[in-house]
Amino acid sequence: MTKTQELNPNSPVFDPVKFLKRERDASTIKKDEINTFLESNPEKRDLTHLIIDQIVNDPVLKSDSDYYDRSRPEEREITVRKINKMSLYMEHDIKTVRKQFRDKDLIQELQENSNSIRPLNNKDLSIFNTRLSLVHNIDPQLGTRIGVHLGLFGNCIKGNGTDEQIKYWLQERGALFIKGIYGCFAMTELGHGSNVAGLQTTAVYNPDTDTFTINTPDLAASKWWIGGAAHSATHSAVYARLVVNGKDYGVKTFVVPLRDVSTLQLLPGIAIGDIGAKMGRHGIDNGWIQFRNVVIPREFMLSRFTKVINENGKVSVKTEPLLDSISGYSALLSGRVNMVMDSYRFGSKFATIATRYAVARQQFASAPGQPETQLMDYPLHQFRVLPQLALVYLVSPSAHKLMNTYYTTLDELYQSSSSNGPVDKASLAIVTKKLKNLFVESASLKATNTWLISDLIDELRQTCGGHGYSQYNAFGRGYDDWVVQCTWEGDNNILSLTAAKSILKKFGDSVSKGKFDKVLDSDAFSYLEPSFISSAMSGSTKFDLSDEPSKLYQYTEVWGVALVKLLAHVGKLIRQTKNIDNVSKFLVLISKFHAIHSMLKAYYEKLSSPTDSYVSDKATKEVLWSLYKLFSLYFIDKFSGEFQQFKTFNSDQIAKIQDKLLTILPEIRKECIPLTDSFELPDGMLNAPIGYFDGDIYNNYFNEVLKNNPIEADGPGKPPYHSLLSGMLGRGYEFDARLGGAAKAEVLSRLSK
Amino acid sequence: MTKTQELNPNSPVFDPVKFLKRERDASTIKKDEINTFLESNPEKRDLTHLIIDQIVNDPVLKSDSDYYDRSRPEEREITVRKINKMSLYMEHDIKTVRKQFRDKDLIQELQENSNSIRPLNNKDLSIFNTRLSLVHNIDPQLGTRIGVHLGLFGNCIKGNGTDEQIKYWLQERGALFIKGIYGCFAMTELGHGSNVAGLQTTAVYNPDTDTFTINTPDLAASKWWIGGAAHSATHSAVYARLVVNGKDYGVKTFVVPLRDVSTLQLLPGIAIGDIGAKMGRHGIDNGWIQFRNVVIPREFMLSRFTKVINENGKVSVKTEPLLDSISGYSALLSGRVNMVMDSYRFGSKFATIATRYAVARQQFASAPGQPETQLMDYPLHQFRVLPQLALVYLVSPSAHKLMNTYYTTLDELYQSSSSNGPVDKASLAIVTKKLKNLFVESASLKATNTWLISDLIDELRQTCGGHGYSQYNAFGRGYDDWVVQCTWEGDNNILSLTAAKSILKKFGDSVSKGKFDKVLDSDAFSYLEPSFISSAMSGSTKFDLSDEPSKLYQYTEVWGVALVKLLAHVGKLIRQTKNIDNVSKFLVLISKFHAIHSMLKAYYEKLSSPTDSYVSDKATKEVLWSLYKLFSLYFIDKFSGEFQQFKTFNSDQIAKIQDKLLTILPEIRKECIPLTDSFELPDGMLNAPIGYFDGDIYNNYFNEVLKNNPIEADGPGKPPYHSLLSGMLGRGYEFDARLGGAAKAEVLSRLSK
The missing domain is CATH 2.40.110.10 (Butyryl-CoA Dehydrogenase, subunit A, domain 2)
Incomplete structure (x- = not known):
């Protein structure tokens, strides 16, 4: 046994590798198309693959299972070693964007800040920003340590400095190249x-x-x-x-x-x-x-x-x-936008691990003599894992969309507020509005998704039982690293309150004054359109949540109706009590509902787009729609209290939704392995042996444990603190004797004389 | 500043110490009475105080903030040092119970197993078991390391061994004294x-x-x-x-x-x-x-x-x-029962820390020039913290009750199933039923409470913002140590399913055959009494959830009605689909509802008992009833989906319950400091400076950080891996030059010739 002996591949007991193979062989969906859908478009997909491939093969940047066994001083030093390596990629990435690898050194020119060269802009950093986002997924502390320098320090200067100050600190002094300062x-x-x-x-x-x-x-x-x-x-x-x-x-x-x-x-x-x-x-x-x-x-x-x-x-x-x-927004905004992308990437990692484990792991036979059942074949297990998988899918389009909006809005802001020359008041007014909407959208999506991913990691760890508690299977450290996202760059509750108050204000303007900005608000706040509000309030919008292709938007729209009803209830409460603080619990809910609505809408729009979905295969598209429906229904069920209280659905309808949930789960279960394979995360990115691609869960896990915990050199089984144990176990019969025997009857009798 | 300078006590900015003092001064409730209520009775209370006092003052057993900075090898060794110390307390505790400190050494006599001496029984271990439970609260790994030996190894032998085998391994060989083996x-x-x-x-x-x-x-x-x-x-x-x-x-x-x-x-x-x-x-x-x-x-x-x-x-x-x-039950049962007690103790620790911090911490002024508002004065903060405090209160009576039931049932089992002499079939049949009920009760309470306390730690950590993420404030390590309780000694989902299936079976027997065991089932399963079921189903049980003393039991009973309706729904689903696995999600809910009902019932019975509550002060009792109401209403709101779907309440009633929740929170907020003081946890038990008794959050926290992270000896600010950083920052302008200059135009032109 130990390292040399392997699980008997012909053992009648377990069949992990064959299960994964079988499920992959039986699948007909197109993983390539799905991956393009998830990575937004072919260009971004290719860049992502290229960078991931570099990261997991770079001797400095790759993470191995020893990641889970390091002391703090070791971690600190190794992280700087990685920053060092990333600083070289940084130069390389900028040169790649500008296609300049020869003659005069591009970085030197930029630092010398000669007039002949265009200053750095966001496009120049696009490859490196993607690299940083991906490296964050394999080593969050590395991502943060660079992110603080570039994202927070850098964006604080970009957002608050004059053009000259920006150029000096970030370009001339080298900060943007991770050098100099x-x-x-x-x-x-x-x-x-x-x-x-x-x-x-x-x-x-x-x-x-x-x-x-x-x-x-x-x-x-x-x-x-x-x-x-x-x-x-x-x-x-x-x-x-x-x-x-x-x-x-x-x-x-x-x-x-x-x-x-x-x-x-x-x-x-x-x-x-x-x-x-x-x-x-x-x-x-x-x-x-x-x-x-x-x-x-x-x-x-x-x-x-x-x-x-x-x-x-x-x-x-x-x-x-x-x-x-406005400047107050700028430094923290980038972090919030990135955390929505992180939510997708972290989620995809843990969804992959838990799904593969659930397919490979068997426990309990349905009848004596039968092979034990795969965990994923239990309806409860499907109910615990598959909605989390759907969540990860639903984050992706909204994360990409938010990232795009962030960059275009920031570009507009810089153009209209240059510190050299006059401010363009008209365009500035528009960009200010856009920025405020972006603030609401990013706050709501950041808070909601970082919470949801915390829950996802916790729930999926539990689905892996004891093996989920082993540090080598990534959940423990993953959770501990993750949850700070709920607190930093804006505490989730505060962000949710702020977002909700803006939404409530817009709602009030729409209801009482018919005010609704068709240009700026019709995307993220479509449910605040006056006619939508009145049909939602009058109850004339009916939902059958069928599978008819023409009615798929219902799964998004129903959340718009729920939002309107929730907003109306909150508005009424505030009018009654004159105290907005008392409805805070509902305000947090408004922000959550808004995020869910935005995620569904972005997903719907992308998947139904003839040009942007990149999914042409019918069966593949079908499964992607199932995930969309599952997400919507799962959260309706989760918030069934509010859906009933505010009369979006009655109890019979809720029961039907619960039924429907149970019919969608097995459909997705059939393709769950291809659906996680489609994230295209190599084992080096997962760093969790029970989630490796080949599904050989027991051998992989055992070997990682053994690699990190070799048998003690001074004799197996004899601990370094041996004497503490053997001294305790071997201590004499008599406690009194160990004290010198002064409690013996004979002594005590003498002492009492 | 640093260590010598303290927060200016006259600073207009923050007032943490004065806030806590002021709230304590203003309180009129009797903390002693509450503590007796929580610790079950005066004897148990005194024993608990005595042991806690010993633990936090024992130089080996006490935990300090360096607990959070240790390497794994250090932790392993220190833990054994502590086991060593506990082994001495073990002998001492047995002697205390048997009142034998002189002449022939009691432990020696027990090990020699002479006929003149009565073998060890559970009562002999009662002090030590309390000690072990309390030490688990300050150092869970120590608790577990001893718990595996005594609780699992020991109980496996007790549950499966013959009387002779039990005596040999546990007593003669010394295992029960943590010696020999x-x-x-x-x-x-x-x-x-x-x-x-x-x-x-x-x-x-x-x-x-x-x-x-x-x-x-x-x-x-x-x-x-x-x-x-x-x-x-x-x-x-x-x-x-x-x-x-x-x-x-x-x-x-x-x-x-x-x-x-x-x-x-x-x-x-x-x-x-x-x-x-x-x-x-x-x-x-x-x-x-x-x-x-x-x-x-x-x-x-x-x-x-x-x-x-x-x-x-x-x-x-x-x-x-x-x-x-039956034997299968025995080894793991003790652990499950203990985990309900752990839930109370862990919960009390984190509720104390978060409550004190929320009262001491100020953030945002309501108007310019005003002092900033205490966190606890925000309704949302009250909504996040106070129901968690109520939860801790509600766990206590059910934890003590379960522990008592466990010991009395086990005693009965041993008496009726002695391996020497004939089995008493009649009494064995009864005790078997009791054991099965105990299994259901412990499974449901273990699963539900370990989950709830996971959520409590997570939620309360977030209420402490960034300072909650510092390891020194106990939440991070506390969470990581805690959550394994949801998986081991019976995975929570499996336990919940098993408990729910038993309850469903009992429900079926009651409905279809009128079968209900008035002696054995009327306590934990009172809601399954046939007449209760029929009045619940007919809707004739009405709840106004008022504050009238005579109607307080409604807050418990409403959960009985909800359970009946949930059980009826699940029964119907199973009849329709013939597939119990498909309703697993609802089965887990049955177990949760059952646990909530049991907790409310145990709390109600204790607090309303003229002899067992130990609370005579009227105002004190009032606050304790408020916690009870808050717990019930909070969870009705949380599960408002099910309460509406199964028609226990309609949407208007849910809205009223939400209103009522908002009126109870400020009542409890007034006494939240005394209510956490009543746990009587010394600072040494909390091991979290933002939660220390004096409320001096900033000085305490800063000093702990400084104690564990003294300024580096080789020059402050210069890290040990200095050369990695300075090499990176100081690297030359030209990347090409660092490669030897081979990419210069002139060289390239030569190379192309």
Whole structure:
């Protein structure tokens, strides 16, 4: 046995490998078409394949099962080794986009910032951004550690800096190429997280020296949770209160150097410590920072929207209020958008592992002498696993769509708000509206999906029984790494409330004033169209949720009706109680329903599009529609309380929906292996032996355990702390004897004399 | 700042300490009475206080924040150090129960097993069992590591061994005193978990030598997840197929020695390895075991119910079928019962931490210039935290009640099924029924509560924002340690299905045959009483869920009605489809509803009892009733889909229940600090600085972080892997130059010639 002996392939007991093969052989659906559908289009699909292939074969970047056995110091160091490697890919990726691999070095030209060369833009970073998103899937701590530098530090400068400041810090100094300087994002403090406007760190302007002095006035003002601060960052984007002539102008952003770039020694006035043990993502060097009279030049304030001007000693502060308020969105927005994509990728990983295990694993025979039943053949198991698979499918189109909207909206914003030259007020008004919609959409999708994926990981781990609790099968660490997504870059509850309040406001405008922006709102907020609202409220919209192709949009629309009814109920409650806080529970629900509606709509539109679905095979399309229906029905059943309470459905209809659910599950069960194969995740991306492609669950798992836990060198079975155990087991009969025998009757009698 | 500077106590920004003090000062409820209520009675309360006091002050047993920073080898060793200490407490505790501290050493007498001394029984172990349960709360891995030895190995022998075998292994050999031998419980295999009857390990009887040979026939038959196997166990209770004369008699239990008790070297034919990294409980040495022709004497088979008899070469197998089937219950039952108690204790810990944090933490001001609002004053926050607090309160009475039922039923079983002398068939029939009911009750309560506490930890972690993700605040490790409770000792879904099928059967008997056991079923299954069923089905039971004292039982009864309606629906579905597997989702729900009903009933009965509640203060009782109502209403709202679908309530009634929920929350919010103080958990038990008693959240948290992460010795801020970072940041402009310059135009032109 042990390593050399394998599971007998002819054993009558279990048949894992044959099961997976059999299911693959029996399938007729087109995995290639599905993968193109999931990856948005052929170009993105090819790029994704190419990058994944590089990652799992790169000796530095690949993750192996030893990932689950490392100490924190090891993780920290290995993560930097990986960043180092990623920095080289970064240069390579930019050159690939610009097709410049010869003669003058492109990166050098960009850093020298000669006029002959176009500055970097989002398109130049598109390959690397995809690479970063994919690497996050195999090693979330690596993704974050780079993401904080590029995404948070970088976007803070992009969102708040002047064009010159952006070019200087990100391009000339090399930050965007992960060289020269390394940034962190010093927003949150020990005492303030969600309430950014309440941050306490101060930046006081000194007119004499034309500088700011940065200070941490109180323990609670210590910058806290700052990723990259403990060990890597040379610079920080600091959120601090701008104080000029004793007047507090609120929280603005400043670039504050932390460390000597060559020795990494802390600069004067900077105190930094390690945050220490976290629930997950141990490879991120989160730290705290305290500033004591740290002086920076005035020019280090990011001044796109707010400037301190010193004209011969006459100091003034100039602000563009509208834009200043937008700037708050920008740094965190990218993270939220990316987390929706992460939801798809993380979900696909765990759905693949759990589905393959459920098909390969047998437990309990239906009758004596029969082979034991595959877990996936139990209806309860199908009910636990397959809706999660459907969820992953449903995230994908909305994640890609949100990402596209993000990039196009940001481009429009930069075009209309250049810091050089006049602001184009008309187009700025439009882009501001778009940005606000994007904020609502990303908040609702980020919060809802990061929650749903937490639940998915937890539920799917449980479907793998004890083997799901082994760290080598990815669920434990995956969960611990994942769940911080529900808290950071906007706490999910706060985001949900904010999104819901905007939706409620739009609802009110539509109902009371017939106000509805057909250009900007008809996509994400189609259910707020006045005529839709009135037909939903009057109950004239009927749903039979049939399988007729012409009625498939019903599965989306029914959520629009549910939303309208929920919004109307909440509106009534607020009018009655005059207290919006009291309906918070329902507000969170509005955001969830909105996200579900958006996901269904994006999926419906993509799959029914003659040009964008890339799915031509009929049987394949059929299965993809089944997933869509399953998702909609599963969540109707899950929220059947609200569907009944607000009279979208009555109890008989709910019972029919539950019936229908039970008929769809076996259809999807038949194709569940091809449907997870279609994610095209190589074993190196899964890093979980019970989920490997070949389905050889027992041999794969045993071998990974053995590889990471070789028999002890000093004699198998004898633990290093042997003496503690043998001393305990071998201790004498008499406790008293071990104390010297002073409790013996004879002694006690003498003692009592 | 750093360690020396403290949060300014006069700072206008935050007021954590004063808030907690103020809420305590304003409270009028009697914490002592509540604590007695929660701990069941004054005797148990005093014992609990005494033991907790010992644990948090014992230099070996106490847990500090360094608990969160240890490597796996450190955890393993420290855990054994703690077991060592617990073994001494064990002797002490038995002597305390028997009041024998002088003259002849009690433990020696018990081990010598002289006829003059009464053998050990459950009462002798009562103090130690409480100690073990409490220590599990501060260090779950320690609890488990001892629990496997005493609870699983010990109970397997107690449940399956003859009186002589029990006395020998547990008393003479010292296992019950944690000396002499150390046991593990080798049930699950790589290929079989829930399906115990399908285990593959074989024990073949050899008539020639009157021995068994134990073998692992296949990789999938490797014993897997065996706690204590990797490093500590000298003996194992092995589940293996009994094969006599070529006939397979199914899975029986055997004591198989694994290691030399003095050197801990593995014995011949035993191969053992470490299971390695787990999601949590790293201090447990879970291992795998493979047996290759391991020979044990026939007498090592545990033979209370099945015996192999060799009379002069004539070999036969004698089985007591009824009792043999019961024996399957016994080993895992204790664990399940204990997990309900764990649910109360774990829940109380996290409810305390999150409640204190929510009262101490302020975020967002309601108006400019106002102090920021305490988190707990937000209705959404109340909705997220307070029902979890109510849950913890509701677990307690049912946990104590289940524990009592367990001990009395087991005692009755031993009395009626002694292996010496004739079996008392009449009383055995009764105790068998009781045992089956206990199985249903413990399965439903174990599954439901371990799930609910998983959700509680997750939800409450999120209410603490980023600080909840810090390992030092207990949630992360707490969750990882906890969730295995949903899988082991009976997977929650399997347990729920089994419990529900029994309940459904009872329901069928009651409806169709009017069969209802007034003596045995009227407690846990009161809702199955025929007249209750018919009034529930006819809709004649009306609920106004008012605050009238005489109507408080309604909050329990409404769940009985919901259960009846759910059972009726499920019965109908099964009749229609002839397939019980298809209704599995509803079966799981039956088990959940049953558990909720049991918890409400136990709480109601205790609190309304003139003798057992120990709560005489009116205001105190009022608050305790509010928790009861909150629990019932919260879960009605949560399951409002089923309450409406099966017509327990209509949508207007659900809306009223939601209203009522919102009026109860602020009542409990007022007393939330005293209500968590009443758990009387010292800081050393919480091990989470944001939850410490004084409420000084920022200073406490900062100091723990600093203690565990002192500034690096070789220069603050300069990481050990400095060269990897500075090399990356300082790399030259030109990528090509780093490759030797071969891509320059001039070189390329030469190369193309």
